[in-house]
Amino acid sequence: MAESALKRCGLCGFARPADEPACRICGGAQFSAGSELSLPHRLVAQDRWQDAFAYYEDAVVRDPANSDACLALAWLAYAVRDFRAVEVWAHESQRQDPSAPHAHILLGIALKSAGRWEESIQEFDAALSRLGEGDPRRAAVTAHRIEARGHLPEWW
Numbered sequence: 001m002a003e004s005a006l007k008r009c010g011l012c013g014f015a016r017p018a019d020e021p022a023c024r025i026c027g028g029a030q031f032s033a034g035s036e037l038s039l040p041h042r043l044v045a046q047d048r049w050q051d052a053f054a055y056y057e058d059a060v061v062r063d064p065a066n067s068d069a070c071l072a073l074a075w076l077a078y079a080v081r082d083f084r085a086v087e088v089w090a091h092e093s094q095r096q097d098p099s100a101p102h103a104h105i106l107l108g109i110a111l112k113s114a115g116r117w118e119e120s121i122q123e124f125d126a127a128l129s130r131l132g133e134g135d136p137r138r139a140a141v142t143a144h145r146i147e148a149r150g151h152l153p154e155w156w
């Protein structure tokens with residue numbers, strides 16, 4: 001697949017074919033162009049998820065403090081709906097880099113898809129408090145938060 005036929009997802013950061021309307025990992029429809037794609041991102045875009053998972057697992061073995069690799073493993077686990085692994089890897093990523101919003105975004109989306117509305121809202125709030133005002137991910141996180149809030153009673 002030609003590099004030019006790939007774009008980077010604006011929410012999870014993984015690559016996807018430019019002609020696909022939604023991200024295969026997080027379901028996001030927002031994407032950014034331009035930046036170089038890494039080997040594991042290209043593997044995901046080619047549906048070689050096992051190879052990408054092995055790549056990141058190896059990265060974590062070599063450097064357990066690699067929060068980006070932990071986060072990538074969490075997103076891949078989310079893509080195959082392995083929620084236990086999502087929580088393990090997202091929490092590990094958070095532990096390595098507590099000020100980063102990314103793991104909170106992923107946990108919010110995962111908890112929302114499991115119908116755990118209150119917990120997902122807490123994660124989205126934690127993400128929003130860590131995202132800069134101009135961050136393009138704010139809109140997607142806010143939309144997820146509104147959707148989760150809609151499942152709760154008025155008085156909550």
Ligand SMILES: [Zn+2]
Pocket residue numbers: 009010011012013014023024025026027028
């Ligand atoms: Zn995505």
